Amino acid sequence: MMKMTPQRMAIMGFLEGNRSHPSAEDVFASVSRRFPFMSLATVYNTLERLSKDGKLLELSIDPGRKRYDPDTRPHHHIICTSCGKVADIHHEFDLEVPEGNNSGFSIRSNHVEFYGLCPECKIEEGGA
Incomplete structure (x- = not known):
C-alpha cells in the first residue's frame, strides 16, 4: 500500500472527479502551487503507482505524453x-x-x- 503523504493526497484530490484527462505535467502544474517543493518525479511515481493499483487509467492517446483518467469503469x-x-x-x-x-x-x-x-x-x- 502506498504511504499517504500530503503531496500524494493532493495529487489524488486533484484527480478525483477530474474529467480533463490530465497529463503528469498538468497534475504537477496544479498541485505544485500548494507544494512548491514537490518534484515532477513525485507526480510521475504517484500516477504510476495509482495506475498499477487499478485506481487510475493510463491513456496513450496523446503521442507526446501519457494522460490519466480517474474513471476506471469500462468506457x-x-x-x-x-x-x-x-x-x-x-x-x-x-x-x-x-x-x-x-x-x-x-x-x-x-x-x-x-x-x-x-x-x-x-x-x-x-x-x-
Missing part, C-alpha cells in the same frame, strides 16, 4: 483532432474479434477511440 474516448481535448463515452459497443482472427490471444478488454472536432473547435473552424 471509451473521443479526442479532438484540433485541440487535443478528451471526453469520455459511456456507451457499450458490441465488439468481437472474428473467430480465427485473434492470433491465439485471449481477449480481456477493448478500448475504442473516436476522433473529431470538439464543439469549441468546430465553431472556430466555422462549422455548425
Whole structure:
C-alpha cells in the first residue's frame, strides 16, 4: 500500500472527479502551487503507482505524453483532432474479434477511440 503523504493526497484530490484527462505535467502544474517543493518525479511515481493499483487509467492517446483518467469503469474516448481535448463515452459497443482472427490471444478488454472536432473547435473552424 502506498504511504499517504500530503503531496500524494493532493495529487489524488486533484484527480478525483477530474474529467480533463490530465497529463503528469498538468497534475504537477496544479498541485505544485500548494507544494512548491514537490518534484515532477513525485507526480510521475504517484500516477504510476495509482495506475498499477487499478485506481487510475493510463491513456496513450496523446503521442507526446501519457494522460490519466480517474474513471476506471469500462468506457471509451473521443479526442479532438484540433485541440487535443478528451471526453469520455459511456456507451457499450458490441465488439468481437472474428473467430480465427485473434492470433491465439485471449481477449480481456477493448478500448475504442473516436476522433473529431470538439464543439469549441468546430465553431472556430466555422462549422455548425
